[in-house]
Amino acid sequence: MIALDPYIVEALSWALILGGCFFYVTGAIGLIRMPDVFARMHATSVSETLGVGMLIAGMMFQAGFTLNSARLAIIFMLLMFTGPIVTHAMARSAQFAGVKPLLVADRTGASAALAPAPARKARPAARARKGGRSSKR
Amino acid sequence: MFAVAAVAILIALSLAVVRALLGPTVFDRALAANSVGTGAILLLAVFGFLTGRPEFLDIGITYALLNIVGMYAVLKFFRYGDLGHTGEEPSE
Numbered sequence: 627m628i629a630l631d632p633y634i635v636e637a638l639s640w641a642l643i644l645g646g647c648f649f650y651v652t653g654a655i656g657l658i659r660m661p662d663v664f665a666r667m668h669a670t671s672v673s674e675t676l677g678v679g680m681l682i683a684g685m686m687f688q689a690g691f692t693l694n695s696a697r698l699a700i701i702f703m704l705l706m707f708t709g710p711i712v713t714h715a716m717a718r719s720a721q722f723a724g725v726k727p728l729l730v731a732d733r734t735g736a737s738a739a740l741a742p743a744p745a746r747k748a749r750p751a752a753r754a755r756k757g758g759r760s761s762k763r
Numbered sequence: 764m765f766a767v768a769a770v771a772i773l774i775a776l777s778l779a780v781v782r783a784l785l786g787p788t789v790f791d792r793a794l795a796a797n798s799v800g801t802g803a804i805l806l807l808a809v810f811g812f813l814t815g816r817p818e819f820l821d822i823g824i825t826y827a828l829l830n831i832v833g834m835y836a837v838l839k840f841f842r843y844g845d846l847g848h849t850g851e852e853p854s855e
Contacts (some may be wrong), residue, residue: 643764650805654775657782657798663790666782672797673775681768681805684813697820701804701827708831712797719838720790752772 635687642684650677663720664730667713674709678702765813772809776802793837800830 653673660666682702686695721727776799783795804823811819840846 640764642851643768647768650775650802651771651778654778654798658778663788663794664793666794670794674801676800678805681820682808684768685766685808688812689817694817694820697817697824698808700821701823702809704824704827705801705804708827712831712834715835715838716790716797719842720788722842723790725788725790741827 639684639687642680642687646677646680646682646684649680653677663725664717664727667717671709672703673692678705734756765809766807769806772802772806776806783829789841793834793841796837797830797834800826800833804830 643651650673653669653671653676656669656672657666660669679702682698686698689698769775779795779802783792786792786795797800797821804827807819807823807826811823836846839848
């Protein structure tokens with residue numbers, strides 16, 4: 627930014643802006659695809675930290691060492707500080723309002739792999755019936 | 764390069780608006796509104812670089828502050844039902 631070759635500055639800002647766009651759109655796609663409110667908060671945090679950070683860094687390389695870079699740095703710090711605060715407030719408010727998080731055991735298909743307890747409870751009765759011989763598992 | 768960034772931010776904004784329309788709970792819509800606010804700040808900055816007038820960054824700083832205050836107001840209304848609530852007694 628201070629005394630670099632202009633081609634390097636251009637290449638760096640291209641790379642940072644393209645990466646920032648990729649992470650920002652990824653966070654927005656996660657906002658659509660995630661199954662629960664709390665998972666969606668997790669997805670927007672990606673776009674608010676990585677996406678915004680890389681985009682603003684790319685724009686700072688384009689602006690040079692001027693006042694506009696200081697303004698961009700102020701926007702970056704504002705979003706970095708307020709992002710987790712707002713996410714925490716929203717998650718706490720959602721939990722207080724009674725929104726239950728979607729657990730893995732609630733989703734169809736996953737409960738059979740994670741909850742073998744009902745199958746195991748039937749075994750001692752079979753074992754006692756067969757006289758203590760351990761049946762095949 | 765700023766045109767690419769502007770198109771990507773517009774795509775992300777439209778996806779957030781879709782979530783604001785779809786969301787089953789009201790917190791989905793509040794989260795989408797927050798994302799639209801952040802996207803608007805970035806779009807302002809990119810637009811300032813596109814047109815060669817970087818004075819839009821000041822508007823971006825102001826809107827970032829307004830966004831967080833607005834989110835707190837909306838969340839307080841969701842919890843207490845009243846923007847003038849003092850927050851002393853626990854409410855249902």
